[in-house]
Amino acid sequence: MKKQILFIHGGGEGGYKADTKLADSLRKELGDAYEVYNPEIHFNDTLPDFGWLKQIGKEISLTGEKIILAGHSFGASMLLKYLSENRVQKKIDGLFLAAPPYWSGDEDWKQGIKLHKNFADSIPKDIPIFLYHCKDDEEVPFTHLKFYTQNLPQATVRKITGGGHQFNNDLSFMAKDMKSL
Incomplete structure (x- = not known):
């Protein structure tokens, strides 16, 4: 039976299309023993979380009994929010998070996507967590990684020298970590 990976793409205009290249990179690197699901999550501007939490829950429910979760950017932050609240x-x-933004501030639009103060206490402790961030990320500042390393000290952290926000469309380092589980 193939190992199932649910990959949640990043947000923004064209986020799904751009991140399909990342999901394809995982498929290529992981080979036939893995099945990578890359569903398109749709924004709903009328909901505080833009409708992502419900859609993520639905996608998780459609998988088998064992799953590897991976996300990029907005998708990574929403996976953490989902796991900390559900x-x-x-x-x-395993939980594999590439360039997750840390949402802070008092703007109304951020309130439904921010993590609660003690979010890390709600993440099951038996899940291996991997964090990835490129030092030259032009979208999500590299400094956001510090917040996650402080709150998730059990996580394996990979600081990538270059590749920008899209990791040069190459998640071979993530695939290597997935195979190590």
């Missing part, structure tokens, strides 16, 4: 009945074999 109980998942599946066995999560």
Whole structure:
């Protein structure tokens, strides 16, 4: 049976299309023993979380009993929010987060996507967590990684020298970590 990976793309105009290259990179690097799902998550401007949490929950429910979760940028931050606010009945074999933004500030539009203060306490402790961030990320400042390393000290952290926000469309380092599980 193939190992299932649910990959949640980043947000913004063209986020799904741009991140399909990242999901394709995972498929190529992981080979036939893995199945990478890359569903398109749609923005709903009328909801505080833009509708992402419900859609992520639905996608998780459609997978088998064991799953690897991966996300890029907005998708990575929303995976963390989902896991910190919902109980998942599946066995999560790993959580892989590439360039997750840390949402802060008092703007109304951010309130539904911010993590609660003690979010890390709600993440199951038995899930291996991997964090990736490029030092030359032009979208999500590299300094956001510090927030996550402080709050998720159990995480394996990979600081990537170059590749920008899209990691040069190459997630071979993430695939290597997934294979190590």
